[in-house]
Amino acid sequence: MPRTYVVTGSASGIGRATADLLVERGHRVIGVDLHDADVTADLSTAEGRNALVAGVTEASGGTIDAIIANAGLAAPVATAAAVNFFGTLATLEGLRPLLAGSEAPRAVATASMASLYPPDDALLEAFLAGDEPAALARAAELEAGAPEQANLIYGTSKRALARWIRRSATTADWAGAGIPLNAIAPGVVETPMTEAYTSTPEAREAILEMVPMPLNGIFRPRDVAYLLAWLTSEENAHLCGQVVFIDGGSDAIIRGDATW
Template sequence: MSRTHVITGAASGIGKSTAELLTQRGDRVIGVDLRGADVNVDLSTPEGRSELVDRVTDLSDGVIDTIIANAGLATPTATTVAVNFFGTVATLTGLRHLLAASSAPRAVATASMASLFPPDDALLEALTAEDEPRAMERASELEAAGGDAASQIYGTTKRALARWIRRNAITPDWAGAGIPLNAIAPGVVKTPMTEAFTGTEEARTAILKTVPMPLNGIFEPRDAAYLLAWLVSTENAHLCGQVIFIDGGSDAVIRGDSTW
């Protein structure tokens, strides 16, 4: 039976590959992005998030089977905070009610192995509290500082998102409603967002020193798409609050035994 998926960040990278894969399998995809999608909205803004819900509701006739909250930025800017955390959370919570009529509702977000990097504690605290004004103020301070301070923005947003997934997946709104909520945490993927890190051999060598990927190294977005497709499939009925690292081994290298 065909399923209806909502995919944010669908115009490029992992989102585009996932949309293509699911369409090839006979499913319907409602793509969301800044431009070039079925729904063109800016998830960094409250207005864009509200429009997302309205447009998807109209296009789906009020019923969807899955949410793939994949949209994200990797820039050392405050906008990355608005999109990666608040835009993702708004996507999941805003569209959740449209899953109610599905016989097998599923939801997944895209985090990152960068969630393992040391965060900015003040930004992380604000994100965990879901305090957008305070988070944006701190992110603006980090952006203005530049350098290592600004570089903490991306990883901090992804750590906060992983926390949000794990904390909310077990609640009545998600597990209690029969909706598996999980996330993937990719390593370095060849996408337009990572061109600066993957475009040359020199750049690839440099990034792999920071993000060790002993199993097959940097990979194509289609590989992440296969994992996302399974997580929103009917076969996945019991994963709950998991952040699955598809990273060529960087999690195992960096964390080792620490989680056990």
């Protein structure tokens, strides 16, 4: 039966591949992005987040079946902190009321295997406290520092997101309302966002030394789209608060048998 999906970051990469897959399967997709989307919104700002909710509400008629909160930035800039964590939370929380009319509501966010790497503790603390001004201030400090400091912004934002998913999924607002809330954690995917790491054989070799992916190596957005489609389908009725690593084996190598 056709369902109505909201996909953020729908103009390119994983979001575009997911939107295309869902449309091919006969579903309706309301795409959200900075451009080339049904709803244009900048999720780094409060105004953009409000525009997202208003635009999706109008486009959907007030009822949706699934949220795929995929929009994100990998650049080592403070804006990534705003989009990856606070923009994603605003998407999930802001659109959650629209799921109330669905017989099989679902929600999923895109985290990253980068969440496995050590975070910046001050930035992580600000994220988990919900203190956006403090988080952006700390992210700006990291951005202005050495490259290894600036590079902490992305992984820390994704670790905070994964922890928020774990904390929130079992609450009354989500599980209590019959909404499976989960996340995915991709490894290195060939998208415009990762072009600097995947465009040449030398770059690919270098990134795979940092991010080991023994199962088939770097992959395409469509592979991630299949997972997102299942997580937000009617078939997924009981997965709750899980961060599903689709990373070619990075998680298994980095954490070994330490699943806790």
